[in-house]
Amino acid sequence: MKRYPSIPRADAASALFERGHLWIQEKIDGWGVRFQLQESGVIRVGDRERVYEAGELPARYQHLIRHLRENLDREALRAAVGDVESVVFFGEATVKRTIDYEWRRTPSFLGYDIWETNEERFLPPDAVEKVYERLGLNPVNTVQKEVRAVDFDPDAYEIPESNWYDGPAAGVVIRNKTGERAELTHPNVEATTDVKPVEGPAEEVATELATDRRFRTVATAVEARNRAVTVDTLYDRVFEDIVREEHDRLFHDAADFDEGAFRSELAALASEFVAERSN
Template identity: 55%
Template sequence: MKQYPAVPRAADAPDLFESGHLWLQERIDGAHLRFRMRESGVLQFGDRERTFDRRRSSGAQSGGSDGIPLGYRHAVRHVRESFDREALRNTVADPSSVVFFGEATVRDAIDYDWSRTPAFLGFDVWDADRERFLPPDSVEQIFERLGLRPVNTVQKEVRAVDFDPESDAVPDSAWHDGPAAGVVVRNKTGGRAEISHPAYDEWREESDPATAPADELAAQLVTRRRVERVVADLDAEARSAAFETVFERLLESVAREEHHRLFHDRASVDLRAFRSAAAERTQELLNDR
């Protein structure tokens, strides 16, 4: 499956600003996620470097048995449930030749409004038949047609010679009350560059790695409020609020909203032990309802 190229800083991509027109899109502070549809209709997922294998467990990082790492499970479930497979089959002769790229929205430096932020936001599409990335206007239309949200575009068709990457301010985010992590500047021929918010590195350094024992961590993170929110969401979807369903959704929520702590470079979390402790805590809270 096609891997996404590194995106240079604007200062390292001067050619991008010499001619043509630019699209400015919000840079989402999340986890890179790519996927494609196999001939069978099964979706294959991966991060920036590896693909996830549903046929085998990936160990403690998976949080389950289908090989999807815990931090990606909310986004993968959302894509599986929302992606219109038939629409893709009706669009291209070989659906497996198309690779979709986006962000699994997790908390890293920014605490998004999780109740309204989509679990996945798409930003690029690779067409293997034509061996190129599609232009940003086509990418927006494709994600919307297939049932997924594209990243939000801040400005369209800005003349490159009129854009100053050093002085143009980073806009407010569409997904929380505050500035965006940055912007990604793109043209229609595949050129791209990134402009980060000046304080982004400082925001990242504020993360507090999780180091508590599994039972203490479960008591901190598996709260009554989280359990009630999961149950309410399942009720709204007319789905069963049985323990296993509630627990898996709760793990997804915790991994998404506490990603900066659980998966911090200095975190020391035994995810298998945490899963067990979280299950016990979830059952206790459900029994008390």
């Protein structure tokens, strides 16, 4: 599967600002991801370094894969291209790193590029937006379109507000239609933030994070899709939500986090919630 090229900082990409027109898009503070629909209908997912086989997907991508399975319009993709495996999609899995996004309204995936293997090219940004929308997925939001490159001064540019929480964006990615790119990062996002890693036994961590409110919110979302709220369904989705929103604390280098024990405690809490709800 195609790997995404590294994006230089704006001060190392002077050629980008010499000609043509630029698209300026919000830089998302997530985990870079790529995916491909296989002929079998299975969605194959990778990060910047490797492609994962079934059963290998890290916890941070489990919310993402559910989102793709439930929202990707496979038939629209098959109708658009002769070989679905010739297309590779790139974007961000919105998982907590530094910025605490408004998770309930922030999509699990925000796409920023599409690679066509047969033509060996990335689609231009206007086409990327249209394709993602046609397939039922969200593209990253564009701050400005068709800005004259010679009029853009990266040294004077102010990072805009984020589309996904009340605060500044992590930065912006500046690109043209020929595939050249550069990025500007907000200084507050570059700085190391204080993270309070989880502490204590798995039972305490599960009780802290798997609140009754979270269970009720997830149960309501499941029912809204006309699905039964079973222990397994609730457990899976609550675990995915917790990892997505608390990834920095759970998987911090200093975190005292036993994932296996946490899963066991979470399963017990899910069982209790379903039992009480059915009474």
